[in-house]
Amino acid sequence: MFEELKTREPGDNPDKKFTIKIICSWCEKDMGTKEAEEPGETHSICPDCKKKFVDEFEENKNTNNPEKEEAA
Numbered sequence: 001m002f003e004e005l006k007t008r009e010p011g012d013n014p015d016k017k018f019t020i021k022i023i024c025s026w027c028e029k030d031m032g033t034k035e036a037e038e039p040g041e042t043h044s045i046c047p048d049c050k051k052k053f054v055d056e057f058e059e060n061k062n063t064n065n066p067e068k069e070e071a072a
Contacts, residue, residue: 024049 018039022031024046031046045053 026053 017035017037019033020036020039021033021041023029023041023043024031025043026045026049029046029048031044034042036042
């Protein structure tokens, strides 16, 4: 994988921008593109996966917190 990524060479135009693909790290959904200084791809989290993660986190936080249960 890394062999195919080209790094800047001396004499390359420093203002040259590449369009890179953004991929969800969780579901691998294509999230579009953005400009970058190096070719390749980058990862983020899509809105659907973020919502799922936050909902699950909140649910686990509320059910696994004995201090909160004692205060109720």
